[in-house]
Amino acid sequence: MRTSTSPRLPHSEHAEESARLLWNAVSTSDEHAAAELVLRMLDDGADPESVLLDVIARVQGRVGEEWAANRISVAQEHAATAINERVVAAVSVHPAARTAxxxxxxxxxxxxxxxxxxxxxxxxxxxxxxxxxxxxxxxxxxxxxxxxxxxxxxxxxxxxxxxxxxxxxxxxxxxxxxxxxxxxxxxxxxxxxxxxxxxxxxxxxxxxxxxxxxxxxxxxxxxxxxxxxxxxxxxLPHLADQEFTVVSRSSASLVRHVLTALEDAFPSMRAYSDLQRERTAEDLAHIVEFLATALYLDDEALFTRFIAWTAQVLVARGVPASSLPPALDLLARELMDFPRASRILRSGTHTLTTAHSTAAGNTA
The missing domain is CATH 3.40.50.280 (Cobalamin-binding domain)
Incomplete structure (x- = not known):
């Protein structure tokens, strides 16, 4: 049984190579290869904490990155995560991980x-x-x-x-x-x-x-x-204005109204399939949910970071990010009587237009 001393860290090259091998196993849904790899590392004297954080956690970070870049599907992301979870369980019961x-x-x-x-x-x-x-x-x-x-x-x-x-x-x-x-x-x-x-x-x-x-x-x-x-x-004294409460409680109606109006503001939506419309409604629901959270904390940066990330994810999936500014404008119209919400939405639109201008300049 090991004592709870500070863990020894692996050489960065060794951790990187181990993470690469684990990624190869995880990304191909080879659970046995993944488990055998980490158990062999422990058998060879690797520190369990380093295996957990410098190898498994690193690979899980890549899982998220690959999903966001549309290089793996939602199903593949779930499968990879499930394998990593079982690999963590395997580490936890290895004799090297038994600690008083x-x-x-x-x-x-x-x-x-x-x-x-x-x-x-x-x-x-x-x-x-x-x-x-x-x-x-x-x-x-x-x-x-x-x-x-x-x-x-x-x-x-x-x-x-x-x-x-x-x-x-x-x-x-x-x-x-x-x-x-x-x-x-x-x-x-x-x-x-x-x-x-x-x-x-x-x-x-x-x-x-x-x-x-x-x-x-x-x-x-x-x-x-x-x-x-x-x-x-x-x-959080700003919550006294009730904007968070109103926006969070009216989320469903806000999504419904904006989705209906978006067809006029973004005509290409009229050709969307039912599945595309459903996903658009989900995206709008996420936007409203993040807007409500930004109102809760009175932090527009929370919203703008989400909007910038959403634009990147949409582009990676072949959906034009130009669909986002009209959605934010329509949402702002619905919430014109709410000054903090309006300010946050304007910041979101500014983030998108600035990013678009920068991208256009880089390709000119």
Whole structure:
């Protein structure tokens, strides 16, 4: 049984080559080859944490990149992720990963509605390797169930993971609920923005950019337990204008009205098949959902980053990004009485037109 000392890092060339081999197995749905590769690495003395983070996590990052670039399908992305999850499970039961519990107890969970469970699973396994007793609750954990678990286990901390920014309002509620029962909260995941910019406004006790940094942070100093009778300050005073509430509650009608008007603003839509119209409606629903989240945080950059990413994904799939500005304009027309929403939508349109002008200049 290994002790929970700091892990040894592999040579970058070795990790890169191992990640390349794992990608070859994962991308061809060869689960046996993937498992044999990582188990052989462990048998040969590779550190389990390095296998998890420098190889498997790296490959999972590439899975997302390949999907966004339309080089693999949704089905292939799901299959690759499922194989990576099973490979992580194989690492977790290897003799090299057996570690004595020398620290406290931590609950690791994804916020409700967050189905990207692999980042949380990787963190849970790394914390186990570092000597923590870990309760890994998985993806999409309803906050009431999380709180019941905390009451039953008296965890020293909660690590909440979220990859999708639209889950941040739910994350805020979960953070507040955990602290209300005296448990500090560490957050992580892409949802919390560059450098974890949304962690502090949402009241998290700490943020870490990745599993290794999270484990290091928790090893340095225990998170202080919040005072359960402390009155939460109003960190998001802009919510008083009710724009977030109105937009989030009227999402379905907004999508319906914009989809109908979009046929006139973007005539080529009239030739869309039923499937294309359905996907357009889904895209509009995502736009409204990200707009609502940007309103929740009063951060237009959250929306513009999403819009720029959406444009790239559409272009990779052969859909002209020129369909987005008319959609944003129509949405702004529906929300003309909402100043913050209008400002955020204008920023989104400006981001798209600037990117288009830059791209046109580069090809001139």
């Amino acid at each position: 519990v020398t620290r406290g107890r931590i609950t690791v969970a994804c916020v409700d509605g967050e189905w990207h469970g692999l980042p949380a699973r990787l963190l849970a396994e790394v914390l186990k390797l570092r000597g923590w007793r870990v309760d890994h609750l998985g993806a999409q954990v309803p906050t009431p169930h999380l709180i019941v678990h905390l009451h039953n286990t008296r965890a020293d901390a909660v690590a909440l993971s979220s990859s999708i920014a639209t889950r941040l309002p739910t994350a805020h509620a979960a953070i507040t609920a955990c602290q209300a029962v005296g448990v500090p909260v560490l957050v992580g995941g892409a949802a919390f923005g560059p450098e974890g910019r949304y962690a502090e406004p949402l009241g998290a006790d700490a943020w870490a950019p990745d599993a290794r940094a999270a484990a290091d942070l928790l090893a340095e100093e225990p998170l202080a337990r919040p005072e359960t009778d402390h009155q939460q300050s109003d960190d």
